[in-house]
Amino acid sequence: MQDAKLGGTPNFYRAFLLALFGTYIFFNLGPIFWIIISSLKSRADLFAMPPKWIFDIDSTGYESVFGVGAARGTASAYGVTDSLINSVIVSSSGTFLAVLLGTLGGYVCSRFDFRGKGDFLFFVLSTRMLPPVAVLVFYHLMFARLGLADTKTGLVIVAIFANVGLATWIMKGFFDGVPKQVEQIAVVSGYSRMYAFVYLVLPMVRGGIAATAGFCFIFAWNEFAFASILTTTQAKTLPVKISAASGATGIEWTQIMSAGVVLIIPVLIFFYLIRKHLLMGMTFGILGRS
Amino acid sequence: MAKVELKNLSVEFGAFKAVNNVNLTVNDGEFVVYLGPSGCGKTTTLRAVAGLQTATSGDILFDGQRINDQTASERNIAMVFQFVSLYPHLSIAENIVFPLKARGFKRAEIARKLDWVAEIFKLGDELKRFPGALPPGTKQKVALARAVVRDPAVLLLDEPLSAIDEQFREEMRWELGHLQRELGVTTIYVTHDQREAMSLADRIVLMNDSQIVQVDEPHNLFFNPNSIFSGQFIGSPSMNLMDLKPVSGGFRLGDSSIVLPEKIVPDVVRNSAIPVRMGVRPRDVKLVDEPPEFGIEVAVEDVFSVGRERYFSFRVGDEIAQGIDVRSTSTGQGRNVAIRPEGLVFFDSQTGNRIASKGTDV
Amino acid sequence: MTLTLNQTNKPLVPLKKKSSGRLMILGFLSPTLAILLFMVAYPIFSLIWNSVHQFSALNLNQEFKYVGLENYTYLLSDADLWQRFIFTGKFVFVCVSIQMIIGIFVGYRLQRSFRGRDLIFTLLMMPMMLSPVVVGFLWRYMLNSEWGIVNYLMSLVGLGQVNWLSQTTPALFAAAAADTWMWTPFIILLATAAFRGIPDTIYEAAEVDGASPAYVFFRVTLPMSAPVLFIALILRLIDSFKQYDLFFALTGGGPGSSTETVSFAVAKRAFNYFYTGEASALAVILLFIIIGLSMILVRHLNNMGEKN
């Protein structure tokens, strides 16, 4: 970090750079602020031109999203709760299993040099790179044949496959941060290697496991492509439910805005919890911890 | 070349006083070494002179001119850092001329200076290679070349040899000593290794707890320490220290039963009431056959060799003392040990400061 | 065999044969391998097998005719498909170049510490965390030519009204704007990591050498962060090439089919027209492009691993 005083750059040049930087911050933060505001507007205010800054809060959007209050039992009850529950179940169980597998795989890849380790890591990393639509062409057939179509178990398997690669690489990054001497000291002192892994190394990467779980949950929670094609009614997740709102009859904007906010709130909470390990999460732990 | 003066220099990080009211003058062309244990403020002082650390109070003068407000690049200083600070993506030659290019020197000037430095540092085909492929010793040599190439007013070195293998360290020490004398640039060198300080410095600034303890030439610092800290920090193996308790007819060593004759102690110590702690270097403690004029009888506990020198150790009360003598070949009771009187120094055990020594007065 | 090692014949030490860790390696990796074989290897081989056949998912038990490379030749001769590749290429080029420039600039600005920097940095990272579907709808709402806020703000600063979603080129830039909004933070993150990876002593050495900030940026900071920035570039290329969710919500592929990416083309053939054989062939082509890009990434990661 350059903290020491730097040679002066001309003032107007510096002001121009500051203005550019400010514009970007507005461009970045504005839209999130805008969706939260819009989700509280009535239908009329949504389409007002010029856009309204001060308006009276209107909860019709959220009522129809949860099928409560004025919208209970009526046609406009859009009822997002069951897809919300599906999303929670699929994301959390998928994350738990992906992190479990990722922790085991990450440890072995961090500690041992074995034939085929490079190929395994590439194979695991490639799961993150695969275009969902391409593999879906076959999943569509496979899931139907195996009776997994439109089932939560099917989506959980997809969630594990989609996130185990990320979890393995991030956990490998965290395990690389634990000095190898920890196990060496334990083994020379008469303990078994498994003891060292469970009782010494794992407690030292508790933060890493939490961060990995955070990332996997966010990606599983936001997943749309697989869910939209592999589910019809029973296992529909929230993102798929929202996309259905833009059906033939035009777009129900109040419902989309409210449902959209419901979708991003948990993500923002999780994101805040794991912000310290952001770099690890987004770069598969390659660029170390900062 | 420049004369560097520090006047009541202090550097504080919140409540912690890293440098506490330091006053020092480094003359033009002099090689001064800041020596002291980790965390004594020596590196912070160096960084303040370099301009990488703003001084909380006090003045830093180059040739009488106050430069506190100048940034590091305006101060015409050059610095070699502890962990090699070469640009990994530039070749050795590009690394060396980087400061010249950055300040817009002309191409011909740059080429001329590069040849001059390459010749001094005997850098042949390494010039085309990249830092990553070179051993730490050569890398620091290149860092030194980069510092010297723009003949700075002051050359600053922050423990440049501590990250290098022992073998190359001695090699680089010789190279550095020779180079500095040949170029005559004012140099300030920071280290915790007292061997480096003794072999390189015109004058050593011994620091502890953010303050200067003693400033002197290596020879004087070795033979005339001004405090217990100075006596113990300089010299390897470190000085033996024993309490002197006045008893009838002489002084008892620590809580042992050994009594030294009165005349071994100078008069100013003898009639002062303060408790005294005596220091003697292992080199001044020899084994002799018959009881010497100034000597004691002890049981030699351990005998071992350090290189070509033979060490023996014996117990005085509960403290262990050491001597160096070619004849120390076996342990055993009732051995006579002679102490060279001129080597004795006496300290006030409360303040740790020096009282007059036998030979010269403080 | 019992062993007393120390002459003071301490209690005998129980002897255990050295386990070379092979058991642990197999045990820990097998579940992951199982998932990957079932969900990656098996599907890819099946796709390749299907891509040389003519059939439809609607009536599987009927004809499953072997047609060799016919599907591929048909696809490669389809003019509209080439349009899809060109559009996707244009989209990737526009997005990645804008995002790299803004990302590096903002990353560099964020390197100098000022009050609230860490808070701003965290807030700026939020967009890439959101579901592309929500982002798509949000930008569709903001870019609406009648009541969209974007046109309103542009009119405030005197720029004309743009019909964002109903013309081809504006739709491309609308999608690029949404993608840039979502993924520039990723470049900012990696740029910051790259700049922070450079030790302070290098900056101090450059300052002591009298280099101006601009000279340090172009001669030291950028060259030294090149490896990490290259990784950021490759990751963005891969992600933007396979973009589907954002387009689904933002333009639905419209106007007409002008903003349909390659992923759209695959989805349309597989799940609208159910030409499953042909869709499998296109899927295989898309897979090989992505795996090719991933190989460049991994090879680069390995030699970066060696360096530090």
Add this chain to the structure above:
Amino acid sequence: MTNTMLRLQGLKKAYKGKPALRGLDLEVRHNEIFALLGPTGAGKSSTIQAIAGLLDIDEGDVFLNGHNVTELDPSSRDLSIVFEGFNLLPMLNVFDNIAFALRSPTYRETEQEITRRVQHTAELLRISQHLDRDVDTLSGGEKQRVAIARALVRQPSMFLLDEPLSSLDLKLREGLRSELRQIHQEQNSTMLYATHDYHGAISIADRIGIINNGRILQSGTIEEIFARPANAFVGRLIGSPAMAFFDARIDGDELAIKGCDQRLPIAQFDKVAAHGTEIELGVWPEDIELVNTSDAGSNPASVYAVDNRGYESAAQIQFPGGVFRKVLADGMTLQQGEHCGFRLPKGAGFLFDKASGNRVSHAERGI
């Protein structure tokens, strides 16, 4: 029960094609402190890891107290290890760190026995007052003392110390080294001490093994090494200042030395195995005599640099054939650039083959 505690035979190990150990043979006797001295990357750490069983070696055998333990798991080799940097488990406090091994299935003791031994060892290393502190609040010196205490408390058959002190200040290093020596006497244990620091090695070890690119060049007491350096590399590593080298060639029954007028009779070198190959003469600096330029048989030279160390001073002498360093006799002072002469002693000196570095002359030399 042979008197050797550890014997390594033909150890070979390569990491991805890069050889770290190239057929290493080593013997360490009971109750001995053996120093493994060599530059960074010479294979010290690989050797220690191989002895502890933490490294799967490609070839060779490890014998502990006469038993072949090559295939034995590290947990049953009854060794303890102290590393250079990381040693203490952060989740345990000082007491539990020291008692760590005594609670393992292999070396389990009763809790009273553990408390007794931990307190005794903590007193020995003067860290009794830190027993319930957290590990990360300790200073560098204190951490290494705790690591040494943990290694001691189990009274293993052998201690392996891999550069345990090189990250500490010079003063701390000297203090801990002499304490290690005392502990070694009281515990009659066997210690293997790996270091790249010549002063560290000679001030602690009974015998020294010089290691370079994966092979032991020579092992013996410091006197044996001074008397019969097996290789030019040993000469360059040992001694402060190290051995002086002069290019030379055999001319009839005399040795011609590059850059010197003086010639030495071949007979003084006993049998000389090399003929026709490039050789160099190695002389311990203490044996070179500095004289005035006018003295008989003196070779002309000049002072390249001066290094006064307080109690003694040394000079780097430059002559047409090269450069060497020498500690000046008491009272003798030289200035940089001053002219002087030097004489090579009749008795001392060794001939080395320039290419392999191996010694080719067989003259003995007592100190």
